[in-house]
Amino acid sequence: MADAQKIGMIGLGTMGSALALNLAEKGAHVVVQNRTEARVPEFISEAGALASNLEGAGDLADLVARLPEPRFIILMTPAGAATDAMIDDLKPLLSAGDTLIDAGNSDFHDTRRRTEQLEEAGFKFLGMGVSGGEEGARHGPSIMVGGTADAYAPVKGIIEAIAAKFEDAPCAAHLGPDGAGHFVKTVHNGIEYADMQMIAEVYGLLCDAGWDAPKIGTLFGEWGKCNLGSYLVEVTEAVLLATDPETGKPMVDVIMDKAGQKGTGRWTVIEALKLGQSATTIEAAVAARSWSAEPAVRAAGEAALDPAGLAKVEVSAEDLKEAFLAARILAYAQGFRVLQAASETYAWDLDMARVAEIWRAGCIIRSVLLDEISSAHRAGLPEGQLYLAEGLRQKVIAGLPALRRVVSGAALSGRPVPALASALSFIDTMRLGRGTTNLIQAQRDYFGAHGFERVDSDAKGLHGPWAGHGM
Numbered sequence: 518m519a520d521a522q523k524i525g526m527i528g529l530g531t532m533g534s535a536l537a538l539n540l541a542e543k544g545a546h547v548v549v550q551n552r553t554e555a556r557v558p559e560f561i562s563e564a565g566a567l568a569s570n571l572e573g574a575g576d577l578a579d580l581v582a583r584l585p586e587p588r589f590i591i592l593m594t595p596a597g598a599a600t601d602a603m604i605d606d607l608k609p610l611l612s613a614g615d616t617l618i619d620a621g622n623s624d625f626h627d628t629r630r631r632t633e634q635l636e637e638a639g640f641k642f643l644g645m646g647v648s649g650g651e652e653g654a655r656h657g658p659s660i661m662v663g664g665t666a667d668a669y670a671p672v673k674g675i676i677e678a679i680a681a682k683f684e685d686a687p688c689a690a691h692l693g694p695d696g697a698g699h700f701v702k703t704v705h706n707g708i709e710y711a712d713m714q715m716i717a718e719v720y721g722l723l724c725d726a727g728w729d730a731p732k733i734g735t736l737f738g739e740w741g742k743c744n745l746g747s748y749l750v751e752v753t754e755a756v757l758l759a760t761d762p763e764t765g766k767p768m769v770d771v772i773m774d775k776a777g778q779k780g781t782g783r784w785t786v787i788e789a790l791k792l793g794q795s796a797t798t799i800e801a802a803v804a805a806r807s808w809s810a811e812p813a814v815r816a817a818g819e820a821a822l823d824p825a826g827l828a829k830v831e832v833s834a835e836d837l838k839e840a841f842l843a844a845r846i847l848a849y850a851q852g853f854r855v856l857q858a859a860s861e862t863y864a865w866d867l868d869m870a871r872v873a874e875i876w877r878a879g880c881i882i883r884s885v886l887l888d889e890i891s892s893a894h895r896a897g898l899p900e901g902q903l904y905l906a907e908g909l910r911q912k913v914i915a916g917l918p919a920l921r922r923v924v925s926g927a928a929l930s931g932r933p934v935p936a937l938a939s940a941l942s943f944i945d946t947m948r949l950g951r952g953t954t955n956l957i958q959a960q961r962d963y964f965g966a967h968g969f970e971r972v973d974s975d976a977k978g979l980h981g982p983w984a985g986h987g988m
């Protein structure tokens with residue numbers, strides 16, 4: 518089938534507008550449509566020279582009528598009910614063989630359901646995760662595609678053209694069938710949550726130690742030039758150095774300590790648990806955002822639970838840097854463990870090296886580590902664990918003493934560091950050949966006759982000598 522030349526774009530919000538301009542710049546002719554119709558002419562009038570590659574449509578029927586068959590239509594709308602309603606409205610207008618591409622942050626279960634329903638009706642469907650925010654969508658995002666190879670083939674050229682490039686290679690990939698692309702995007706966001714939370718924890722410790730926002734911003738600027746280099750560290754530097762035009766104070770000082778979340782972090786944790794996995798650094802980050810939404814309760818807690826007597830925070834910037842690097846590697850490692858579990862459960866055969874490669878540029882979690890992470894995956898991970906790959910293992914080992922000092926120092930001064938602490942507990946668990954769940958097995962057997970295995974036998978379902986308790 519010929520490559521898609523004329524493409525529909527529904528939803529001219531932050532992401533849809535930027536992606537439409539990116540597509541137009543790369544030579545596609547884009548027919549744009551938006552629920553609030555007035556936005557369409559406004560958008561085209563603001564597009565400058567790119568307007569010649571843009572065409573406005575009124576309603577959905579008009580959009581469909583302006584596209585040649587087979588049609589290719591991108592949806593950039595809020596995930597969930599809005600996208601379902603949009604698909605329901607479009608279906609009667611489409612012809613067999615047309616392709617819908619959901620580029621929003623959809624739950625991969627929805628993508629799997631929609632794929633089945635649309636394919637049954639004779640249409641093609643791609644679930645396409647896009648990362649990079651507005652700037653990325655405009656000039657080169659990281660793009661994670663799920664669907665059939667047949668559905669991807671005609672759009673591959675334009676998708677790779679609009680994607681970010683890492684050393685000339687496009688940061689876009691067809692990762693697997695149906696929900697694979699949206700699942701990878703969801704876990705990307707989970708890692709994003711963990712990384713942002715760890716940065717916020719470092720910021721909190723430095724604030725407690727008396728540093729002001731610009732000084733912390735400058736530190737993050739320095740970190741951005743070393744092996745902590747990443748987009749989120751750059752963002753952190755920029756926001757910490759910004760000043761509130763109204764008060765002249767650092768901007769972050771006048772922003773409420775109450776974080777929003779749209780669901781992808783939470784979905785990562787939920788799916789991890791359903792897969793028999795756990796992503797504790799991501800869970801800590803989701804919890805921190807959720808608890809942040811209760812400022813009044815926290816204020817009451819501050820008044821009632823007198824922190825007097827706690828030690829003043831004593832952590833060095835050097836320790837924070839080393840601790841963050843180690844914990845960041847562990848958060849990536851947890852994310853890849855979730856991807857591996859999903860890949861096996863859903864038979865996606867995800868190429869983890871490819872996932873890491875397309876995260877090296879364009880996306881929110883891009884960092885200098887990702888090149889090393891992709892190489893580690895290509896070389897094959899010892900026991901399937903990222904943190905056991907030699908270079909990363911060395912970094913974790915080097916950072917662990919600092920991570921211990923930071924987490925224990927924070928605990929002694931009453932400063933919560935849930936993501937850093939969970940990263941430490943994770944690696945401390947995974948480096949103990951024999952832990953303590955032998956006791957849990959004994960307890961389970963005592964109260965529920967659940968059975969256990971012995972260290973000196975292959976027999977299963979053994980029971981202990983729990984006198985008087987049924988065995």
Ligand SMILES: NC(=O)C1=CN([C@@H]2O[C@H](COP(=O)(O)OP(=O)(O)OC[C@H]3O[C@@H](n4cnc5c(N)ncnc54)[C@H](OP(=O)(O)O)[C@@H]3O)[C@@H](O)[C@H]2O)C=CC1
Nearest residue numbers: 528529530531532533552553593594595596599621622650
């Ligand atoms: N912002 C970001 O950084 C990123 C967002 N995403 C995802 O991209 C998608 C779009 O996000 P974003 O552009 O930020 O969102 P915006 O809120 O900026 O834009 C939403 C768009 O969807 C339209 N829309 C909203 N509700 C409906 C509805 N019920 N029916 C039809 N159209 C509707 C809006 O139209 P109208 O003008 O009429 O309101 C608007 O065009 C989401 O799924 C989001 O999760 C993905 C990656 C990054």
Ligand SMILES: O=C(CO)[C@H](O)[C@H](O)COP(=O)(O)O
Nearest residue numbers: 648649777778779780781881
């Ligand atoms: O996908 C994104 C970045 O990769 C979006 O910015 C998303 O909105 C971030 O999630 P949340 O709003 O829950 O913080």
